[in-house]
Amino acid sequence: xxxxxxxxxxxxxxxxxxxxxxxxxxxxxxxxxxxxxxxxxxxxxxxxxxxxxxxxxxxxxxxxxxxxxxxxxxxxxxxxxxxxxxxxxxxxxxxxxxxxxxxxxxxxxxxxxxxxxxxxxxxxxxxxxxxxxxxxxxxxxxxxxxxxxxxxxxxxxxxxxxxxxxxxxxxxxxxxxxxxxxxxxxxxxxxxxxxxxxxxxxxxxxxxxxxxxxxxxxxxxxxxxxxxxxxxxxxxxxxxxxxxxxxxxxxxxxxxxxxxxxxxxx
Numbered sequence: 001x002x003x004x005x006x007x008x009x010x011x012x013x014x015x016x017x018x019x020x021x022x023x024x025x026x027x028x029x030x031x032x033x034x035x036x037x038x039x040x041x042x043x044x045x046x047x048x049x050x051x052x053x054x055x056x057x058x059x060x061x062x063x064x065x066x067x068x069x070x071x072x073x074x075x076x077x078x079x080x081x082x083x084x085x086x087x088x089x090x091x092x093x094x095x096x097x098x099x100x101x102x103x104x105x106x107x108x109x110x111x112x113x114x115x116x117x118x119x120x121x122x123x124x125x126x127x128x129x130x131x132x133x134x135x136x137x138x139x140x141x142x143x144x145x146x147x148x149x150x151x152x153x154x155x156x157x158x159x160x161x162x163x164x165x166x167x168x169x170x171x172x173x174x175x176x177x178x179x180x181x182x183x184x185x186x187x188x189x190x191x192x193x194x195x196x197x198x199x200x201x202x203x204x205x206x207x208x209x210x211x212x213x214x215x216x217x218x219x220x221x222x223x224x225x226x227x228x229x230x231x232x233x234x235x236x237x238x239x240x241x242x243x244x245x246x247x248x249x250x251x252x253x254x255x256x257x258x259x260x261x262x263x264x265x266x
Contacts, residue, residue: 006202007146010157011139015196017161018135021168022189031113034247039162039249040239045255046159046233051224054152055145056080063217072217079218087119090133091233127213135164135192139199140228141223144207148216155262156227159255163235164193 057078064072138160146153168189176185207215239248 008115011142011200012197014161015193016195017164018168018244022172037247038251041251042255043159044235045162045252047227050255051258055224059220079221080225083222084229119183135195135244136199139196259260
């Protein structure tokens with residue numbers, strides 16, 4: 001029970017970091033592209049390294065215990081790419097502007113030409129929906145990882161928290177366009193993070209009671225696929241769009257080194 005509570009609090013903390021991004025958006029005059037490039041790269045490094053070195057092998061071991069070496073390996077690979085397919089479909093179904101992972105700068109808040117061309121009601125609804133859908137699997141990933149291995153869960157939570165900061169900026173800008181209110185943008189930014197602990201709650205209520213080697217392995221392999229896809233499709237390209245290529249790569253390598261060190265030490 002203590003492990004479950006710890007995992008839930010980790011997920012909640014990581015989710016609410018979108019609010020930090022919102023505060024940065026409204027109380028900073030300019031976008032700190034160096035900070036965002038390094039942060040996005042660092043998060044990608046942590047996610048990619050831990051997915052291939054820790055989560056995928058753990059899933060494979062669990063599925064091999066359930067179905068034998070050959071079938072277990074096949075199930076692992078299918079679940080891994082199934083996770084990628086799931087998050088790819090989510091991205092495909094969400095219009096690009098409402099997608100909270102699309103890069104937006106603090107300076108965009110003062111761009112009145114965008115504000116004039118938006119359907120305010122539609123904008124608010126689609127932004128809230130997009131945020132919830134994107135953050136849900138991240139919450140599930142953090143929660144399930146923390147239950148199995150608290151140290152691993154902390155590492156994933158830190159990576160997700162860091163990439164939620166620039167995501168909070170991306171959330172605040174469209175919400176501000178749709179409402180004209182910084183207060184509402186801050187509120188929606190914080191609320192968007194609630195979908196991550198909601199993912200943890202769903203995992204606890206629906207998945208944990210039926211947990212066995214098959215379900216555990218499929219979930220973990222799927223989580224690895226989701227995290228790799230997010231890193232390659234969203235985090236690294238976003239860092240590139242902020243205009244600091246080498247800093248994003250340095251962040252990527254730093255994230256891998258920190259993740260490798262933490263796994264060796266703990």
